[in-house]
Amino acid sequence: MAHVPPLQILGVNGTNWAVATPCLSYRARLIYISGIAKGYLEQITFYWAALPASPPPLPPAPPPRPPRPPGPAATFPTQLLMGPFGGGGSQFTPFVDAPPSAGAQLTGIRVYAGSWINAIQVAYNGVWGPRRGGSGGTMQELILASGEVATRAVVRAGGYVDGIVFTTSNNRTVTTGGGGGSPNQAVPCPVGAYKLVGVRGLAGDAQEPYLIQGDCRRTLGCAAVGSGPALQLPGQQLPGQVFGRVGSMNLPRPVNIRMITIILDVCDTGPSNPVSDIELSFAISPNDYLNVFKHEVGHNLGLSHSGRGSNDYGDGSDPMGYCQRCLYNAPHMMQLGWSTPFATLSGTQLPPGVPSDPITIAALTARRNTPVVINADWLPNSADAIYLNSVIVLSYRMRVGQDIGLPDEFDGAVSIHRAPALIGGTVYVEAVVAKGGRAEVAGARLVVSVAPPTQATLSVAVVRMCRYAVSQAECVMG
Structure with missing residues (x-):
């Protein structure tokens, strides 16, 4: 040696x-x-x-840390009162509209309004109660479907109630009244854990609007409220897997990330105690910001907004628009590399005036290769530059999995999006086509038809495409 x-x-x-x-x-x-x-x-x-012949021995390992005692069970209020919003005064008449019997369900809301709210009326099990307020205003009505509940409201109010926006568990939104006053969030937390069961407030005549309070009762498990170390927050996971070395639009594969969200101050409607046992945590309040978390994460991943018409946020089927309980839409899924096209078509596969063969596409949540991408390379140079530099993307959406929050319009229908060919700009909804329907994308000189539903096509959509030279009348699709 x-x-x-x-x-x-x-x-x-x-x-x-x-x-x-x-x-x-x-x-x-x-x-x-x-x-x-x-x-x-x-x-x-x-x-x-x-050097010594061998390093000195390591000190003995410390004894294992004793387990922490279990925290107290999560607690939550079974009823919430959110309000009052608006003014007050002895000249008004107080009222309470609550379920008339155990198990009675709120099934409808009528609001009579102009520039402010004149009156409100609610129905339980299809039976309308008295009109609360004056005789003026135009009626706007929200009828809840079976199993649908009102989960949130935004009340604009000052000295009286100017307007109310109701949102349901099906992501339907009804806007009533005017735009005066200040917005007040009547949003029980966590979103979706409570439903609206009644209203109470003060009512007067047509010249003396009233205020309302939302009386909200638990309808879903409120597991994210309470205290104790390592409180388990239930939820659905969708791993951020990337299929292949690059995304389907030839973008570099995103870096794998792990995101951990620790919610400490969960909401202002119940206990706001730490629910984490890590050494350093981050909390944010009010809870309104949690509603846009998925949207802002999308921006961090490189996504732009998803719009409709003149509204850059108008896509109701995408977190980059208005839907926080939805999967990202097909163009965004492909941009992330989380989805690949089922078919890619151009003028070669679509001769003018000749409908394509039927193409069966699965729901966007079912497989990674479901969208149909159409490159409208047949457009002349004089066509709208927006369409010259875009592709048309078809996808089929169903209210399952991470698409559980899809609005009614998109559920069981084919979405037609226009996406920038080079990626990086805003994606837009061109049309939403129900089964048995047909839509024209005039800017791309394209017609899309969806076959009527059958027992064999409940979970898929069968689509055909046809491009035209002058008019959609050239496309005859049976």
């Missing part, structure tokens, strides 16, 4: 060159250096010591 003396002194005095490194350099360590220097370095000596 090679031997290294315990101390080596390697230095010279007056010679031109010397090796000052021990032969077995990996077995020695430098202790210190000495020498002679004035105007220049005259002499230097290196003092080396042998």
